[in-house]
Amino acid sequence: MKKLLYILSFILLLGCSKDEDTRIFTLTVNAIPPEGGTVTIGTAQVTTNEYKYGDTANANAKVSDGYFFSHWSANTFIHKMVGTTGAGALGHNRLEQGVEMRCWDGRCVYDIVLNAHFIKKD
Numbered sequence: 001m002k003k004l005l006y007i008l009s010f011i012l013l014l015g016c017s018k019d020e021d022t023r024i025f026t027l028t029v030n031a032i033p034p035e036g037g038t039v040t041i042g043t044a045q046v047t048t049n050e051y052k053y054g055d056t057a058n059a060n061a062k063v064s065d066g067y068f069f070s071h072w073s074a075n076t077f078i079h080k081m082v083g084t085t086g087a088g089a090l091g092h093n094r095l096e097q098g099v100e101m102r103c104w105d106g107r108c109v110y111d112i113v114l115n116a117h118f119i120k121k122d
Helices: 002-022
Strands: 024-032 037-041 048-052 056-063 067-074 081-089 092-100 111-120
Touching (some): 056 067
Antiparallel strands (some): 037 056, 067 111
């Protein structure tokens, strides 16, 4: 009986992972406030894009004149900052943030919203 339970559990686990592998994630990026800078995804220069499970998307933030970059926020887990160039807030005026398309701690967010926050200079 225990052997049967193990086999059924294994089959269920395989079925769940295959479903995740076929799901499509949507990433949308925003600048807060909008006049603080621009945020785009990858080299396509779009603000919304679709990805498969396991893909990593890179969002790019560029600070407008008169603003500083403050931080990234999202409705799911995000990696540490990937890279920076130039000078501005915290020493950066262009920033890149990676977002991996996967489930974190058993929680799946398929419509991901990533925000770049900017602060107006005094």
